[in-house]
Amino acid sequence: MPQFGMHMGLRYDIIGEYASLIFAVLLLIFISLTKPKKSKSFKFLVLGTVVSVFATATQIMIVEVASNVETYYDRNSFTALLVLFLVLYLFILILIFNYVNLLSEKRLKKKSVIVMLYVLVATIYFAGVIYQVAMKNLYFVRTDGIDIYHFTRFYCVAGIVCVLICTFACFLRRRYVSRIVIRAALILLPVELVFLVAQIIARHSIFTGATYVMPLVILYQLFHSNPYDEETGCQNLGALESKFLTNTRRGRIFYLAYIDFPQITDSSFTPDYAGLTVEMARVCREIERISNKIFLYRVNFGTFVSVIETKERSDAENYAEHIRDILDNFYERTEEHIHYFLGVCGDSRRFAAVGNKWSQLFMWYMREQKLKDGENVYYFANGRDFREFDEVFKIEQALMDIRVKMDPEDERILCYAQPIYSVEKDEFRSAEALMRLTIDGKMIPPDAFIQIAEKNNCIHALTVIMMHKVCKALEKLSEEYDFDAVTINCSTADFTDKTFYKEIMDIIHSYKVDQKMIRLELTESMMADNYEAVKHNMDMLNNEGIQLYMDDFGTGYSNLERVVDVPVQTIKFDKSLLYKSIQDDRVDDIITYMIDFFKKNGFVTLVEGVEDETQKKFSIDRGFDYIQGYHYAKPAPIESLGKYFTKKRMTSIT
Known part of the structure; x- marks a missing residue:
């Protein structure tokens, strides 16, 4: 143990300060090696550690001078060292106060309040320092050394006050500060209090550095260290x-x-x-x-x-x-x-x-x-990969935002519609609602976002918003035009939820729309996932008078028995069957048989994808009841359907 002073003079045990200095330096080395995430709290910790190194070194210099008066003592220089340490100590207290109590976003945003608090605390603290210096109470020069008991007691009392304020603030801010931070604070603060009280009692032993270096080391280990992965030797x-x-x-x-x-x-x-x-x-x-x-x-x-x-x-x-x-x-x-x-x-x-x-x-x-x-x-x-991902990423972000907001008026979801031609009546009697997505003014087709929506559980939100938009449009269209209905596509996720039918009916009833003018389309593949739930929704909707379409029929394994077993009124043949039928007589025979089969069993048949006169004539000759395709009309905003439907005859009262 080092001995200070003259012969049997005043001695100070500062091994605790040397240990604290070593720990603070090692902590900085560990931080530089592990490179933790630079969060707000981490910045407080690093700055606090740097200041701790200077504060502890200053404290060691103070004790060296106090123990070797004849060799090192100069009143002005010694007083300057004391004041420097007190300034550094205040800075450490403020940093720890920030770390423990001001980590909630709500509190950090109130910067003016925090600045005012710091100014108040600093003013009171420095007023005390000035008073102690003016009254020459910080230390007393003796023949055997310098007594710095009053100096250590002054800053330890300040530390105790800070601990009490931190404890009180932790209690008040417990709802806004992380639970693990609160728990760590409630363990460390009492230990801090014990160390500070012990420092006041121990007149000739200086271990103040432990009161601020130890908490910094513990906080680093708890919240910021990146453990070495023993299995692979990699960082995390x-x-x-x-x-x-x-x-x-x-x-x-x-x-x-x-x-x-x-x-x-x-x-x-x-x-x-x-x-x-x-x-x-x-x-x-x-x-x-x-x-x-x-x-x-x-x-x-x-x-x-x-x-x-x-x-x-x-x-x-x-x-x-x-x-x-x-x-x-x-x-x-x-x-x-x-x-x-x-x-x-x-x-x-x-x-x-x-x-x-x-x-x-x-x-x-x-x-x-x-x-x-x-x-x-x-x-x-390559660059193309980045651009494609940019598109997917933007779509994902937009869809998730749409799902969270669930705004029926969301302008990013556009409601388009494609008229459907009735062969028997030789006019357009219905239409299919088609969803479009706009991001930054760019139109996104369904093929680009439907799968992404299903993957991110956003498809139901799109269905609900589309239902609102279609019902709102029908309120106006039905007042002026004569037509049967508008169909809306639904996803597997929709129909596997047994409460889906109720949600649909609640939306329809919130508008002045005849519920029979809303029809729903679902694919046959939906029934493979959860047949009982899908059939339950179909039965309930059918009981409410909502007609159902079997969309994309013929694209996969078609189970006629299952199709006949569910309450579907219209079978919608996929365009791929139409194109194959024109090219292959064997497929044509199968399609002709299916059309006859469905008609005999009371189903309505519809074919989509008709794009030219040959396909139109083929579809009519095969007996399809309804035809949909670009040859008749292209998708357009649903508000433009009026130009395809017949206007209602207005009766006047004379």
Whole structure:
């Protein structure tokens, strides 16, 4: 233990300060190595650690001077050291106060209130410092050294006040601060209080640094450290985020390699986990040895992302080929022959604009587009891939926003309609409502967004909005024009919900529309998923007078018995059957038989996709009741249906 002062003079035990200084420096080293995500709270922690290093070093210098008066003491310099430490200590208290109590977004937005609070606290604190300096109460020079008890007591009392305020603030802000932060604070704050009280009691032992360095170390371990993955030797997703942000901020050009083993995520795949872990760790080390410009991160057990820091595409392609060779060897030597997807993309300017989450989504999109079961896939993305993904990404974001808002008037959903020609009456008697999507003024066709909507559970929201828009349009059209109905397409998700029929009827009844003027179309494939629920909805809607259409008949396996068993009034033949019938007499015979069969059983037949005079004549000759297609009319906004329907005769009272 170091001895200070003259002979048997005043001694201070500061081993606690040296330990705190070492821990603070080590913490900064760990932070630089692990590169945690740079969140708001993380910035407080880093700044607090840096200030802690200077504060602890200043405290050590103060004790050295106090213990060696003859050698180092100068009144002005010593007073300056004390004031410097008190300023640094106040800064540390404010940073910890921020970390513990001001982490809620609601509170952080009230910046003016926070600034006023800081000004008030700083004013009171520095008023106390000035008073202590003026009254010469901070320290007393003795023949055997300098007594700094009043100095340590002053800032420890300030620390105790801060602890009490933090505890009170935690209690008040418990609804707005993360639960785990609250719990950590409620454990650390009492420990802090004990340390500060102990520091006041211990006159000749200085361990103040522990009161602020220890909480910073614990908070780092709890909330910011990126653990080393012992299985694969890679850092985690948080470290990837940090690396990504660092590169983009510094303007570095880099490429991303997305490595995925789809078999591993298959629930039917049961590998030797221990053996596979060893093999995957070996793959990771081999990839890292390719170049010191390659940094590998683990997303989950079967997925990795590699950052390749190079400006040249040719270099990135060369590195990617090396990675591919390693993955091929892994595929060959594993007993299960685990195949891989290796996707590489590299437009760091685009990454900088949209962030790492976007790049990961892009690579996942590429995986879905290019991956084939049982095959190894290597793909280097190009500009066209980015543009296509941009479209999909924008559509997904728009659809999810539409689903959340559920606004019946949402202008992004457009209601178009295509008139349907009645062969018997030689006029248009109905129409099919067709959905369109607009994003940034661009029209998106159904083929581009329906599957995306189904994948993201947005299709039901689109159906509901379309129902509202059709009913609203029918209110006006039915007042002036004579027609039978407008049909609306429904999805499998709609009809498998047993309460769907009630929701539909509630919407129709909210408008001044004859419910018989609304008809619904569903595909035969819907019944394969949940036949009982689909049939239940169909029965209930049929009881309400809602006619049902069987859409796309003939595109898949057609079960005539099932079709006849459900309450469908109209069979809508897919255009592919029409085109095949014209080219192939055998298909023509089958279609003719089906039409006769349905008519004998009371069904109405409709064919779609009629685009020229030959197809029109063929459809009429085969006995279709209704015809739909571009030859008669193209889809247009539903409000324009009036030009196809006959106006109602207005009767006047004389």
